[in-house]
């Protein structure tokens with residue numbers, strides 16, 4: 001199943017910078033591993049914001065929840081999920 005996900009990151013200003021840097025490094029490794037696995041299909045920075053638009057390809061809602069709740073930055077994020085399905089007018093064969 002495909003899901004469009006918006007993540008807005010709100011790291012508290014009083015979090016020490018070395019702690020923030022450590023979480024961000026773990027987040028990057030986690031995100032890149034999920035991209036290599038094919039579960040995190042797209043990630044785009046939203047211009048001018050500490051936020052991204054992503055597309056996940058996972059088995060079901062439960063797997064999406066597991067993946068998202070495992071994000072090292074999860075507790076500092078607002079996350080909005082939109083389930084997707086193939087549009088009847090789509091022509092790209094690999095978009096489902």
Ligand SMILES: O=C(O)C[C@H]1C=CC(=O)O1
Pocket residue numbers: 007009027028029031050051052073
């Ligand atoms: O930077 C972000 O948008 C937040 C998060 C998502 C992937 C990643 O590496 O960091």
